[in-house]
Amino acid sequence: xxxxxxxxxxPTITCFHPKRIEMEMLGPEESVESFTxxxxxxxxxxxxxxxxxxxxxxxxxATCPAHMDVPDYIRSIRDGDYAxxxxxxxxxxxxxxxxxxxxxxxxxSVCPVGIQGEPVAIRWLKRFIADQVPADEYQRILNDxxxxxxxxxxxxxxxxxGMSAAYYLRRKGHAVTVFEAEDKAGGMLRYGVPSYRxxxxxxxxxxxxxxxxxxxxxxxxRVGRDIQMAELLDGYDAVFISTGLWVPSSMxxxxxxxxxxxxxxxxxxxxxxxxxxGIGKSVAVIGGxxxxxxxxxxSRRLGxxxxxxxxxxxxxxxxxxxxxxxxxxxxVRIVIQAIPVEVMDAEQPGRxxxxxxxxxxxxxxxxxxxxxxxxxxxxxTDSFDTIISxxxxxxxxDFISKEDQEQLEVKWGKFIAGDxxxxxxxxxxxxxxxxxxxxxxxxxIEDGHHAARGIDRFLSGAAGSGAV
Amino acid sequence: xxxxxxxLDYAIGQEEEVAAFYASLAQRAEKAGxxxxxxxxxxxxxxxxxRLLAVKQGEHELTPEQNVVDLKITDYLVDVDASDxxxxxxxxxxxxxxxxxxxxxxxxxxxKVPEGELKEVFVxxxxxxxxxxxxxxxxxxxxxxxxx
Ligand SMILES: Cc1cc2nc3c(=O)[nH]c(=O)nc-3n(C[C@H](O)[C@H](O)[C@H](O)COP(=O)(O)OP(=O)(O)OC[C@H]3O[C@@H](n4cnc5c(N)ncnc54)[C@H](O)[C@@H]3O)c2cc1C
Ligand code: SF4
Ligand code: SF4
Numbered sequence: 001x002x003x004x005x006x007x008x009x010x011p012t013i014t015c016f017h018p019k020r021i022e023m024e025m026l027g028p029e030e031s032v033e034s035f036t037x038x039x040x041x042x043x044x045x046x047x048x049x050x051x052x053x054x055x056x057x058x059x060x061x062a063t064c065p066a067h068m069d070v071p072d073y074i075r076s077i078r079d080g081d082y083a084x085x086x087x088x089x090x091x092x093x094x095x096x097x098x099x100x101x102x103x104x105x106x107x108x109s110v111c112p113v114g115i116q117g118e119p120v121a122i123r124w125l126k127r128f129i130a131d132q133v134p135a136d137e138y139q140r141i142l143n144d145x146x147x148x149x150x151x152x153x154x155x156x157x158x159x160x161x162g163m164s165a166a167y168y169l170r171r172k173g174h175a176v177t178v179f180e181a182e183d184k185a186g187g188m189l190r191y192g193v194p195s196y197r198x199x200x201x202x203x204x205x206x207x208x209x210x211x212x213x214x215x216x217x218x219x220x221x222r223v224g225r226d227i228q229m230a231e232l233l234d235g236y237d238a239v240f241i242s243t244g245l246w247v248p249s250s251m252x253x254x255x256x257x258x259x260x261x262x263x264x265x266x267x268x269x270x271x272x273x274x275x276x277x278g279i280g281k282s283v284a285v286i287g288g289x290x291x292x293x294x295x296x297x298x299s300r301r302l303g304x305x306x307x308x309x310x311x312x313x314x315x316x317x318x319x320x321x322x323x324x325x326x327x328x329x330x331x332v333r334i335v336i337q338a339i340p341v342e343v344m345d346a347e348q349p350g351r352x353x354x355x356x357x358x359x360x361x362x363x364x365x366x367x368x369x370x371x372x373x374x375x376x377x378x379x380x381t382d383s384f385d386t387i388i389s390x391x392x393x394x395x396x397x398d399f400i401s402k403e404d405q406e407q408l409e410v411k412w413g414k415f416i417a418g419d420x421x422x423x424x425x426x427x428x429x430x431x432x433x434x435x436x437x438x439x440x441x442x443x444x445i446e447d448g449h450h451a452a453r454g455i456d457r458f459l460s461g462a463a464g465s466g467a468v
Numbered sequence: 469x470x471x472x473x474x475x476l477d478y479a480i481g482q483e484e485e486v487a488a489f490y491a492s493l494a495q496r497a498e499k500a501g502x503x504x505x506x507x508x509x510x511x512x513x514x515x516x517x518x519r520l521l522a523v524k525q526g527e528h529e530l531t532p533e534q535n536v537v538d539l540k541i542t543d544y545l546v547d548v549d550a551s552d553x554x555x556x557x558x559x560x561x562x563x564x565x566x567x568x569x570x571x572x573x574x575x576x577x578x579x580k581v582p583e584g585e586l587k588e589v590f591v592x593x594x595x596x597x598x599x600x601x602x603x604x605x606x607x608x609x610x611x612x613x614x615x616x
Contacts, residue, residue: 249557249612252545289615311616318615341544362537364606371609374540391616394556397500410501412556412611 159187
């Protein structure tokens with residue numbers, strides 16, 4: 001206390017614990033040894049204590065793209081009524097085991113408990129409920145009993161967008177056939193997100209329940225190759241496209257076709273399919289998004305030394321800060337403000353060299369985020385066994401005929417969707433990464449739900465032709 | 469090109485030619501959405517042409533600002549074909565390369581003529597092209613290098 005005793009500190013009164021119940025995780029030394037899930041999940045007692053921190057303000061509901069009923073499902077944990085929690089979650093999201101692990105959790109960024117401490121672990125609590133209820137009890141608890149409307153809907157793509165649409169369409173009684181190019185469902189959640197973040201068992205728990213409602217799956221069927229779009233438009237009452245972003249962007253720099261340069265998506269796909277991508281012992285990853293971070297962490301698990309080269313600053317990376325932190329803890333080295341300019345043979349046979357230059361950040365004259373400018377006098381050349389390029393990915397819309405393209409609105413490789421995810425084309429709806437800006441799982445899930453509502457309105461005549 | 473008007477006429481002709489090039493590529497473009505993108509590019513070049521016409525008529529000055537940022541993205545990209553199935557990424561590369569070539573041309577000319585009105589016009593045109601290049605490079609930075 002100051003001399004004279006004149007200062008009085010205002011006591012801070014909080015009705016909740018400012019610190020989050022700590023989540024048990026594998027340590028970095030252990031985590032790089034295998035593809036075992038890093039986050040262990042809450043025990044019952046931990047979940048209840050964490051649930052106690054929620055003040056039920058409901059602010060998070062508006063921020064979650066699916067508007068999940070967070071305060072109520074958190075209350076179900078306090079009440080120990082997980083069946084109720086599960087039912088609440090399925091109203092807006094049929095991927096709780098998945099989102100409970102990898103959701104971008106925009107909800108947590110607005111949770112007011114975070115103002116004086118850490119936000120409520122909304123995502124981990126979702127996972128807790130999904131993990132508590134055994135898969136064979138889902139049917140009894142959720143009690144979904146789809147009727148039969150006599151209408152048939154085709155869904156293109158079995159990612160979260162397509163499968164979410166399939167779930168809500170089945171609940172409305174419409175027959176659903178999903179056309180999927182790969183041999184399994186899950187989209188990027190299976191072939192992109194690695195199992196140390198999202199184990200197959202968790203993803204399959206969500207997918208199996210959706211499929212149990214009688215969704216017909218046509219695997220190894222690429223629309224545009226194995227079946228044409230026109231056949232779907234003719235043979236079904238409505239079509240929903242959620243084909244995602246599967247084409248890796250090319251760096252378009254000299255030497256990029258070098259055999260030791262691989263696309264990040266390809267590396268992740270190989271690993272997801274249980275194959276060894278053969279990356280060697282030292283790897284450079286180019287990029288700062290989800291794919292770059294996962295490719296780097298996967299490479300660590302395959303035993304490689306990993307350096308990420310990123311054009312901008314850490315704070316500009318599109319990847320989740322938590323993932324960046326975990327990657328660094330696992331020994332991934334990040335070189336910021338590094339711009340690759342050329343790929344070439346390394347001196348040692350079988351290796352590859354990359355020439356890159358340092359960048360200075362300059363303000364964008366048009367008020368956008370600062371932009372990196374190459375400093376040509378500060379160039380470096382480093383050698384690696386493999387260079388993994390992960391600078392972004394785009395869509396492949398070649399399955400849409402030229403005539404149909406004329407009718408659809410596509411900008412920068414993405415569909416522009418109208419109300420209820422409808423397009424200008426009769427009975428055609430679109431959603432997921434190929435139609436939204438955010439390109440995350442929960443947005444795709446919400447797009448699928450929204451489209452299902454739109455398709456249902458269209459099929460029941462409430463929304464005219466369905467065209468926007 | 470010995471007079472200011474001759475130089476401006478040449479520059480206007482160039483903008484016109486590039487606008488027509490994008491418009492014709494747009495007609496042939498096969499990928500979804502590329503027709504609109506290329507027509508946007510064409511309209512952008514039309515705007516450049518109109519700006520230069522206004523300069524010629526004394527209604528406008530060439531780029532008054534001092535230095536235009538050079539992001540140097542174009543300098544290290546490989547050449548790509550302006551084929552019918554051109555992608556958004558490649559369309560931007562074609563556009564950036566064209567702006568860079570024009571910038572180079574006017575800068576070189578500015579270096580070759582003595583101080584005076586003609587030199588100022590070349591310097592002004594070079595800056596215009598640098599600005600156009602920055603416009604396309606910023607789009608490339610934002611949309612193609614989204615994760616980089
Ligand atoms: C490495 C990586 C990490 C990620 N991490 C996260 C994360 O932590 N959190 C998060 O929220 N999001 C993450 N994402 C993004 C998330 O995976 C996507 O936003 C989500 O999967 C999009 O769902 P979707 O249904 O739109 O498309 P996708 O999941 O891409 O599914 C599209 C499906 O359509 C199929 N398909 C494509 N074309 C055709 C065709 N012509 N015919 C038939 N089938 C076709 C594909 O095979 C695929 O199965 C990550 C993505 C990647 C690549
Ligand atoms: S789905 Fe994601 S954004 Fe929505 S409440 Fe759950 S964690 Fe939050
Ligand atoms: S914002 Fe936080 S405190 Fe408010 S309801 Fe959601 S989880 Fe609870």
